[in-house]
Amino acid sequence: MKRINSSLSAITAGFLLMLCCDTSAPAADNAVEQWTRFEDSLTSTKDYGNPVQDVKVKVEFTSPNGDKRTVLAFWDEGMRWRVRFSPDRLGGWTYKTSCSDKANKGLHNQTGLFQCRKYQGDLSLFRHGELRLSDSRRYIEHTDGTPFFFLSDTVWCGPLLSDIDDWNVFLKDRVAKEFTAIQFVMTQWRMAKTDAEGNLTFTGKERVAVNPAFFQRLDRYVDAINNSGLVAVPVLLWAIRGNDNPGYFLPEDQKIALAEYMIARYGAHQVIWFLGGDGKYSGEGGNTWHRVGRAVFHKDQHRLATMHPGGKSWVGREFRNEPWFSFVGYQSGHGDDEKTFRWLNQGPPATEWNNKPNLPVINIEPNYEAHNGYTHRKVHNDHSVRRAAYWSLLVSPPAGVTYGGQGIWGWHTKVQAPADHISTGLGSPWHVAKDLPGAFSMKYLHQFFKSIEWWELVPAPELLAQQPGRKDASKFIAAARSKAGDLAVAYLPEGGSVTLKTESLRKGLAARWYHPRTGGWLDAGKIEKSPQTFKTADRNDWILLVKEK
Structure with a gap:
């Protein structure tokens, strides 16, 4: 040999x-x-x-x-x-x-x-070892026990459509902005019928034939993700309705054949698999994906896997007991209405995270920056991106979150609307969109969580004396604390004041305000009484941190 x-x-x-x-x-x-x-x-x-x-x-x-x-x-x-x-x-x-x-x-x-x-x-991705679930099964960690904060960027079309030099420039930028993972689609799909060189992933339906040239080109892009110290997070089979999407139109045995090939080719990379993308996974459709998952994933592979569902759909109930299903990924989606906000901050992510068996819960598609909102058609800005991210991280035990930016996910090279997504609005070229304000906010988000033992946090709505989100879901304050009572966090999406019932917290803990737009800090005193009110410096979003000095 x-x-x-x-x-x-x-x-x-x-x-x-x-x-x-x-x-x-x-x-x-x-x-x-x-x-x-x-x-x-x-x-x-x-x-x-x-x-x-x-x-x-x-x-x-x-x-x-x-x-x-x-x-x-x-x-x-x-x-x-x-x-x-x-x-x-x-x-x-x-x-x-x-x-x-x-x-x-x-x-x-x-x-x-x-x-x-x-x-x-020097890459921590390899120094600390491959990824697995923590002993608590609430977050992801490396083999040596180092917690891994899943902060992914959505670049669905990046490897398929980008030039390799541009791809490396982009990855360098994402490392600088402290992302830890890159989400992308691994096959032809509705947004990219071929790769940039005109290669199909496969041909056929009843008996697919893979095209090695497609994957030989893709090798360099997946290699580059890992060589940058980032985890590759590919969707194996995009599954929304349409005959351009293999997860939808291929019969079950051919879904298995195609997924098996990709897992064999890239399973030795540092990857987290999304088996299906944007599909409906309930009823018989869910049973199909159960069988596909059992056929293609097994314990010898040592890689985590989940499903990428459609907007505002929760697959925890259908998949939580599947042996290959590692965490509950969900999509809160791109809505800008009361119903969407309430689904995220008071719906399944906030109410079903504690179901058994324990699994991490991660919002893998919150609203994209510079993307039109679905109801009011207003463009999502960096504030709406931060709001969805911090809500996601605090209404369930924090494990990570995903960012997306218009112009990045579709890999635009000019100002345009994404193919087949005209209603989402225009996006800038990728080299401009990479510096959208919300992308910098993700860097400050990661810096904030790195400053604390975030894996000790659990949702703590009982900390709040009043919850403005009951009347207006856009003003929902998300709160979490450690079981030991030595750490607490509250996110205020519109500033103002928050009153904490501090009986469960240690007396004398220091309080500080974190500025999620710049990464700066302001002193907020210390825990002295219960209840105790803390006021922000302005009406923008702020994070209150309570911990020992």
Whole structure:
């Protein structure tokens, strides 16, 4: 079995330095760093008409302590197949292939070995290890126990439509703005019928045939996300009604075939999977997705997965007990009316987060900035973006939130309305839209949560002596506190005052106002009595933080 990087020892030292941050392949001495990607190639002895349908290749990896994990290899054009794997233990690994066509000597019974070494780079994504659920199952953490704050940007069309140089500029900007993840669609869909080079993801319906050229191009974009220290969050099968969306028009077995291929190809990257995108997942439709999820996800993959539902739909009840379903993702959507606000701050995200079994709850599509509101047709600004984000983070135990900006999610190169979404309004080119005010607000949001032990917070509406959101949902104050009573947070969307019932908080805790538009702080005194009122400096949105100095 030939290693694909066996020629690296002959490459100049200068080029090796250029590759130092690449996490996509092992070094020439048959070693790979922990949590990065081992890759090997296989050469088939047979030419199949439709390899994805005609043959399956499993690869069993055995760790230094004897644990076994099995993943699928994937076809990569012609007679070439590849296998990718992310090792989680230091030391010597071995692997062996098993092909459904046992007569294929190039794919069946092939063996190899490699060494897994400690990661030596600076990216926290790899220093702390792959992602998993915390012991409390309320938030995501790294393998070493470091909490991971999910702060994702929505770039649905970015990898499909962007130039690779532009893509790297964009990712550098998102790192600077302290995002931790990038959401995108991994196949052709209603917004991008092909990639920028005219490649289809696949052809056919009853028996899909994948196009390796599409994925060979996409490899560089997914690699770039991880090499920037960001988690890749792809939608595998966009599922809204329409024959351009594979999650809608493909039959169940072909949904499985296509998703299996993508998971085999990118499952060794640091990813969180969205199995379906924007679909309806209740009733028999939900049962279909249950079966698809069970078919394509399994424990050996070590990756989190959820569903991306349509607007104001809650899939916690339908999917919470699925073995592959890692957290409740929901879309509060782009409405600008009382009903939408109330659904978010007093509906399922606020009332069903405590259902069992425990799972993180994350708003993976709140209103996009510079996008028209659905009811009043007013453009969502940075304030409405912050309001939805902070509500989302405090009405359920905080685990993360997603941002979206018009011009970014559709990857505009000029001022235009997104294809097939004319009513959402005009968006700026991506290189302008990347600096919308709300994107900077996300940086300050992350800085605020990094300053506290956010994973200790649980919703605490009982802290409030009055809740203005009962009469007007747009004025809803979201409050949370730690069970120990040494930390409390309240978000005021329109400033003014908030009165806290402080009996559950420790006396003498310091209070400060956080300015979510600039990241600045103002002193607000300390906890002295109950109830106690705190007033903002103006009528803009503010965050009250109560904790020890």
